[in-house]
């Protein structure tokens with residue numbers, strides 16, 4: 001059966017996420033140093049990161065909602081300093097803006113142009129990237145994330161939500177992502193066809209191989225062009 005739609009992971013598939021996350025932590029830290037120096041000195045970046053991990057471990061009901069984890073972390077950090085009306089919204093805005101100030105991989109935009117001209121695209125992310133803030137939303141038919149759907153990848157439900165939104169059967173959708181478990185194993189379990197976007201040249205060591213493996217989005221767009229021409 002020909003591929004009729006593509007679902008795409010975002011972080012580390014369309015842009016490297018770590019530089020944006022690190023910069024977002026620094027933006028929060030700079031704001032704290034300026035407005036709440038006591039909180040800043042009690043919670044330097046590394047300590048704040050450990051606190052967030054502790055919050056995540058202790059609140060498994062938020063495992064699909066990184067945004068709420070971060071807001072809760074801010075509340076805990078301020079409460080530990082005796083401040084119970086933490087400026088959660090302001091700090092969240094600062095974090096969110098920096099987290100979405102991503103630098104696309106050079107192959108991303110040309111490939112999105114080519115693929116979106118052939119078939120609908122859906123985004124499926126566990127993170128809190130916002131395609132509208134980033135400026136890529138016009139390429140996507142539907143944008144799904146774990147906090148909105150209520151479960152995170154690799155749960156099949158988030159992939160099936162994409163199929164539902166498109167009105168296309170999972171087996172006619174190609175899911176593309178960098179994470180072997182979250183993207184490839186998850187999408188396969190939901191009945192989709194799978195692409196491992198392996199930008200770092202790693203070896204596959206996670207059970208049955210993905211249907212396809214590409215080093216970048218250009219190679220994916222090339223394959224889709226060829227498959228469309230061949231009626232695959």
Ligand SMILES: [Mg+2]
Pocket residue numbers: 009010011012013177178179
């Ligand atoms: Mg990813």
